[in-house]
Amino acid sequence: MTSHREAFFAGDGNERTGEPTSQDDDITGWFDRVAEKAGFVQAETLRRIIEINRGTEYLRRWLGEDLRLEDLELEELETVYSSLVPLASHADFEPYIQRIVDGDASPILTRDTIATISLRVFPIRAGGRILEFIYGSQRHQTRGGVTVGTATTHFYASEEFKIKQRTTKSFTCSPRETILAGDYKQTTYCHLLLGLVHCDHVEFVTSTFAYSIVQAFAALEELWPEICQDIKTGGLSQVKVTSPNVRRAVLEVVSPDPSLARRIKSTCKELQAVDWQGVVPALWPNAKYIYSIMTGSMLPYLKKLRHYAGSLPLVGADYGSSESWIGVNLEPSNPPERVTFTVIPTLAYFEFIRLYRYKLGDVVEVTSFYKGSPQLSFVCRRKLILTVNIDKSTEKDLQLAVEKASRLLAGARSELIDFTSHAIVGDGAQKRGHYVVYWEVKGRRTKMCCRSDVAPSDRWSSGWWRGHLQEDTGLLCRQWGNLGQFKTPRCTSNQVLLLILDRRTRRQFWSTAYEP
Numbered sequence: 001m002t003s004h005r006e007a008f009f010a011g012d013g014n015e016r017t018g019e020p021t022s023q024d025d026d027i028t029g030w031f032d033r034v035a036e037k038a039g040f041v042q043a044e045t046l047r048r049i050i051e052i053n054r055g056t057e058y059l060r061r062w063l064g065e066d067l068r069l070e071d072l073e074l075e076e077l078e079t080v081y082s083s084l085v086p087l088a089s090h091a092d093f094e095p096y097i098q099r100i101v102d103g104d105a106s107p108i109l110t111r112d113t114i115a116t117i118s119l120r121v122f123p124i125r126a127g128g129r130i131l132e133f134i135y136g137s138q139r140h141q142t143r144g145g146v147t148v149g150t151a152t153t154h155f156y157a158s159e160e161f162k163i164k165q166r167t168t169k170s171f172t173c174s175p176r177e178t179i180l181a182g183d184y185k186q187t188t189y190c191h192l193l194l195g196l197v198h199c200d201h202v203e204f205v206t207s208t209f210a211y212s213i214v215q216a217f218a219a220l221e222e223l224w225p226e227i228c229q230d231i232k233t234g235g236l237s238q239v240k241v242t243s244p245n246v247r248r249a250v251l252e253v254v255s256p257d258p259s260l261a262r263r264i265k266s267t268c269k270e271l272q273a274v275d276w277q278g279v280v281p282a283l284w285p286n287a288k289y290i291y292s293i294m295t296g297s298m299l300p301y302l303k304k305l306r307h308y309a310g311s312l313p314l315v316g317a318d319y320g321s322s323e324s325w326i327g328v329n330l331e332p333s334n335p336p337e338r339v340t341f342t343v344i345p346t347l348a349y350f351e352f353i354r355l356y357r358y359k360l361g362d363v364v365e366v367t368s369f370y371k372g373s374p375q376l377s378f379v380c381r382r383k384l385i386l387t388v389n390i391d392k393s394t395e396k397d398l399q400l401a402v403e404k405a406s407r408l409l410a411g412a413r414s415e416l417i418d419f420t421s422h423a424i425v426g427d428g429a430q431k432r433g434h435y436v437v438y439w440e441v442k443g444r445r446t447k448m449c450c451r452s453d454v455a456p457s458d459r460w461s462s463g464w465w466r467g468h469l470q471e472d473t474g475l476l477c478r479q480w481g482n483l484g485q486f487k488t489p490r491c492t493s494n495q496v497l498l499l500i501l502d503r504r505t506r507r508q509f510w511s512t513a514y515e516p
Helices: 027-036 038-053 056-065 074-084 089-101 149-156 161-167 182-199 210-233 246-253 258-273 279-283 296-309 395-411 468-481 495-504
Strands: 129-132 202-209 290-293 314-316 325-327 341-343 363-368 373-381 386-387 391-394 412-425 434-443 460-465 507-510
Touching: 027 038, 027 279, 038 074, 038 290, 056 074, 129 182, 129 460, 182 258, 202 210, 210 279, 210 290, 210 296, 210 325, 279 296, 290 296, 296 373, 296 395, 296 412, 325 373, 325 460, 395 412, 395 434, 412 495
Parallel strands: 129 202, 202 290, 290 314, 434 460
Antiparallel strands: 325 341, 341 373, 363 373, 386 391, 412 434, 460 507
């Protein structure tokens, strides 16, 4: 079980934490060394964080002005820190963050700018292309002069994103104007178009979350005729892409290629006959793997992702949070269901506490150790729990029930595309407490799943049909972020989302599994 008291990492330096120097290019050797003495490195990391930021308002509040770090052994420092600095959630930091947003330049949370981490996945050939389904959103300036936007948007707009491509000698297929368009439909169309223009040079396919890859290839099933026409003429559909900046950037890249268009058109017709199974190796013959976050709430998309991937391996990405990156996947050949994350002890200061004390964030299990560093398996998000009276169902319970019920759809030539849920608490008289599960179904409508014993009694299942969730996703992304960071909530109490779902619902069914 992971938790952390906020310990902010800033600045450079490797004299204590054992971070690799410019001369130390053996990253594997460095990782082995810090993992071997993970406990010591963690304590040194804590000392360094406090030394760098001890003058900040936040640390002064809890540690006071008189703490003499030089007088404390590492074990004593950890004890003092754990006893004085409380466990905190994002809500506890909102007042501080708001002051920073409003322009307060005093050392509130950190003395210096917080360092950032850019993750790199190296392709096999230098000069290769990456088909990245990545999405930025609009940024805006606060009255204090702070630029506000999602974390991924900041990164894609940064110089570091360009440096990453130059350093690895591998470049994303799409120009920055496309990534930062702020309209996921236009961006997805351009990603697919340019990915196919560079189809013989793509080394791997990636996105932050598996959902984005599945969504993109589902769109390809509908968009391929227009994309082939654009490749043939060297143009760009004025219906699908309207942004002047995006059009200008894409048209600088594409040129007429009738031969490639004929090849892709022929392949797409063949893929249609097999329901697009193996689309990635068929259209991108040199792609070696698909890389994305595939654990946790992304697990329901694995079946469809494997369908699209064909023989290509699925490589689970590493594990991070809003506050810090946490761990790496040391066994990329493992299937996503078996992925564990080895904690990198230099990134932040982590504490492990028992489940009964835990009330925040992700629930993880320490499954083993790599040398001295714990290896974590993601279990679920603590807050994603459906509750009706004394009955509690976790995200994993819901996923297992939906997987079991969705098998019945195959016999009706239907397919489950996505799902979410919420709980209605009964009043004991007029209204019974029950679970509501919304399904997006592709294919013929069916009642079979609602006759199955797959869940607690009085479960109510509602379905909506293909295309609606993608439209709803666009609305939600415009309000709260971008597709690159969007994850379909498996259970929700958000009234805006529930209103959208209820309006979209075509049919409603009550479970009959427990009826006499």
